[in-house]
Amino acid sequence: MRLEAVSKRYGRGGWVLREVHADVPPGTAVAFRGGNGSGKSTLLRILAGVSRPTGGTVTGRPAVVGYVPDRFAPEGRMSPRAYLTHLGRVRGLRTAEAAARAGALLDRLALVGGADAPLRTLSKGNAQKVALAQALLVPPGLLVLDEPWSGLDVSAHGVLAEILAEVARAGGAVAFTDHREAVTAAHASRAYTVENGRVRPSDPPVPRVDPPVPGVPAAEVVLTHPDTGRLPEPVDWTTLPGVRATTPEDGARTRLRVERAHADALLRTALDHGWSVAEVTREPAGPGRTGGPA
């Protein structure tokens, strides 16, 4: 999917998006990051086809689009299960198929205690799970998610990451917003920065390398996604104590250099967030691998 010179203003207001060029190719997860009010939600609504651009062209939108809006506050007495079954029928599924799909998605997202309660009584996190489920009732060729992690509990974070990867693996395009660098780096293979209505490609994640500290022993740690196929949660390694260098090798593998005194804590954090430890190598105290003599 491609946006060319897309601009948007609401009524006679100022321009919210100006001359936006962006590609969201099949099989790819693309992140749009930017501050509050920068125009991210407007851009996603145009991608999803729920809002029309004032100028420019949008081409290549797949037939089936799943859209998770930034706010989803369902009303009414219908239960999530009945609501999703109904939406599944609207999208062309037979009743039994729609009910099975709705149940499977609600189980996977662990809508604890909420599947048969009235929609209007749902907590923010459970409403977000229903928003996700409705976008996935029919496998989408394009999945558009506006701040999808907001309100979700930690176990749902992992499930959401799995879902993004599955849609992309099946050849679907994924576009999402988030303002956290660690999240976009972990889940997107392409990223754009949205600022004052302008959109530019973001640089790939930059490896952080601090100079070695003479006399402080370090360890090199390689973390990977586990063999179970379950995706780990994103962690901003640079904020952990003692981490001196991070080098994302690809989406599934990260190399870190950490002071040895902080290595156990780093490994614990990695394991707690679902990462697998592939290698730990002790480095000699002193200059480390990249430096000269202290």
Ligand SMILES: Nc1ncnc2c1ncn2[C@@H]1O[C@H](COP(=O)(O)OP(=O)(O)OP(=O)(O)O)[C@@H](O)[C@H]1O
């Ligand atoms: N329906 C609308 N009518 C008028 N102005 C709007 C409308 N929707 C958004 N805007 C304006 O467009 C600008 C960009 O809003 P948008 O919601 O796209 O930003 P955002 O980057 O998603 O922000 P946030 O991170 O806070 O959700 C804001 O100034 C907002 O007030």
